[in-house]
Amino acid sequence: MTEKDFWLKSKIAVIGGGSWGTVLASLASNNCENVRLWVRDDEQARVINSTRTNPAYIPEMQLSANVKAYAEIERVFEGGVQGVLWALPSSVCRELARKLAPAFGGEEIVIHATKGVEEGTLRRVSEILREELPVARIGVVSGPNLANEVARGEPAATVVASRFDEVIAAGQAMLSTDRFRVYAADDVIGVEWAGTLKNILAIASGALDALQFGWNARSMLLTRGLAEMVRFGVALGGKPETFLGLAGMGDLLATCSSPLSRNYRVGNRLAKGEKLPDILKSLGSTAEGVRTAKSVYEFAKLRGIEMPITEGVYHLIHSGYSVQDVMSALMVRPQRPE
């Protein structure tokens, strides 16, 4: 049996019915016969199954008939699944992994799409899943993938990284379409950290845009921000070149330029003087960068990794500094080589 045939006949579980989870289910439905989407409650499942859309999160996308939504995890894993696409926010990752662990059989290939780390411990999602689930073959999918654009069928590319070649091959087989390219990587640490760190810069980018500067300021932010990402990622064991790829530079450009990005919106509204709790309440879904900024700031300080922009974002969120204060503080830092 070839790889493609195997995955065509396979059953896939998608854990998490948010916008990106729903899009991943739709991508997989092109390559796999049977896709099961695990959602929060019966009502959401009923709506998805009857309307073939997920109106709460991504109303514009039509789901094909081989995607079924369930609220009971037993139904999702019934008869065993071969692939699991994990699309939950990092804040609930460990708790749900613990709860769902008994449903796993062990042969599953698990690929997660979470762009964040555990608060405080800085454990990456692939590490959490390895610790909590009875499976070994785990990978990550990450890249410049704004859910709405992929849902509309616009061309896009992503990276699947794992230490297991067969996880990468599975990711490519499950998710590739003629509009969606899947690249392979083995630097799991780099890909996960790139996806996590860019959320901090997305907040910075949103805040900067509120001041209505031109392209120079934005380019300065992204380029120096990327330097920060590399510094931090390499200190934690990632490879520098990963940050120049789709999961690093690519995702940074998409997230920091698009008003669709939740983290960008948080930064933008903070800069306009709104209060964080109000913003988070009205956002309705998770902005990973808010939590990440705190954890990364604290860790970088402890380890002596220089991250001035992250520090600025941290103060913007948690110390009540205005974006003008942060901006000026960054601009008057001592002159230094690039």
Place this chain on the structure above:
Amino acid sequence: MESSSPLIHFDDLRASVLEDVAQRSVSDLTRTVNAPGKMDLLIGEALYAERSRLKRNRPGLFTRGRFKGDARLWSSVQSDLLRPAVEADRAVALDRIVRHYGEEIGGHFNPRVYNFAVHAVPFGLNWLLNAASMRRFVPWGMTQSLEGRMRVTGEIEALKKLSKKGTVLLVPTHQSNLDSVLIGYVIYLMGLPPFAYGGGLNLFSNPVLSFFMSNLGAYTVDRQKSNAIYKEVLKNYSTRILREGVHSIFFPGGGRCRSGAIENKLKLGLLGTGLEAQIENLKVGKPNPNVFVVPMVTSYHFVLEASSLIEDYLAEAGKARFIITDDESWQALKVLNFFWRFFKSQSSMTVRIGRAMDVFGNPVDDEGRSMGPNGTTVDPVKWLTTLGELKAQPERDREYTRELGQRIIQSFYRENTALTSHAVAFALFESLRKLYPELDLYRFLRLSLQQRMIPIDTFRQAARDLKVRLVALADHGGIHLSPEFLASEDWISDGLRNLGLLHEAAVVRIDDGAVFTEDMNLLYYYRNRLAGYGLSLLADPSQNSPGAYDRKGFLA
């Protein structure tokens, strides 16, 4: 001794095992050299490496025969390679090399020699023990025995049970050439059947040792041979005997640890044969197909060859050179002296058996079931199924073995039993460092005798502080402490008495209210047994994982 152990009948099987290993190795190697000319390259590389090895090493009295056999083989391989392939079939040459290696690696087992050894050796040692104790007055008689001096702790019952439910792969830490003797005896004490183990070929150059080793199930591992053909044959041999259900011992660190620290890097090649054997067992539906990996950590107050090891470590700065010739463990008088002092000193050795794991590094319960997180169990067949089929998958299996290696290292650190002498060495070394925080490792080790002296009170305070950190670590299950820490009135005196007892230079001395060392290198060696735990207050707190160095080049 259990007569059911397959090792007991090993000599009946030996010929067929070696035949299988040869055929398997030839077919595996032939498959990897699919491109034209690749076969010549494979054999040519082995030839080059072997000829330079033969040139480098001079044969000794007892190794001359083996040396000559090697030389004959390789000069005929060379003349074959110089002729075109139609005249000299490369497949024939490969087959000859593979069989030559197989014969060298393959062990024997002689039950009579085994029975003799397990009875005579302890008898001899007990005799020595009692003779040595004569000088002391033992009020209630001369009942001390060797067992009393060896503390074997940990998951002994689990190991015994699992040895009946599958094949055990025992993976000990490796500090001394005496480890093999000690571990062999511990296995006997626990009532387990004999284990096979890979002994360094250099150990076989002593005819007495060689006789015992090769008749007690040892097969040879020559770390000087690193060519692809040799490695393939060795791996296939190991896989094959594991498949026969022969419990085996590997020292996963490769050679003896040079720095004195617990191993933090493992050789994964041989380790992976456990997984390979299990896959093959599962495929043919063998009963008890599973291989259980059991870590074991030994703790000594003194290591016979410590001086050579640490010197080698410092010279190579961690790049392990595998063979040290003429180190202390080869000198019969030294070995005798070692045992004499050991028995005289009332000092003990500690061996701790860790929790068994499966070939992926998951913990295994007493029934041999692999345990996953959150109350789940792991079915190895599922982890070994790729695209719906149970099969070996080299890329996947390498990654599984890498994870297993990491779990073994974690287990080594957890199961390590800190002895009072280790803590004394650590405390003294670190208090000295506090005086010279700006010095890097090499300058620090060259301090003059005057400079490496601290007041006894300073030292005792440092030792007491260290104990607080050790107890906290032990409370979290990060290490074990020997009973002297808790039982004896003054564990510091116990440590001072035992630290490096055997060495010519005093590793620690007290004179006129000051503590000092006569040998900085040895002090560093014994101190390193507690490296990798983040116990050093001078190390960078972010760099305290196993094997990490701090900014001054010290093991953190």
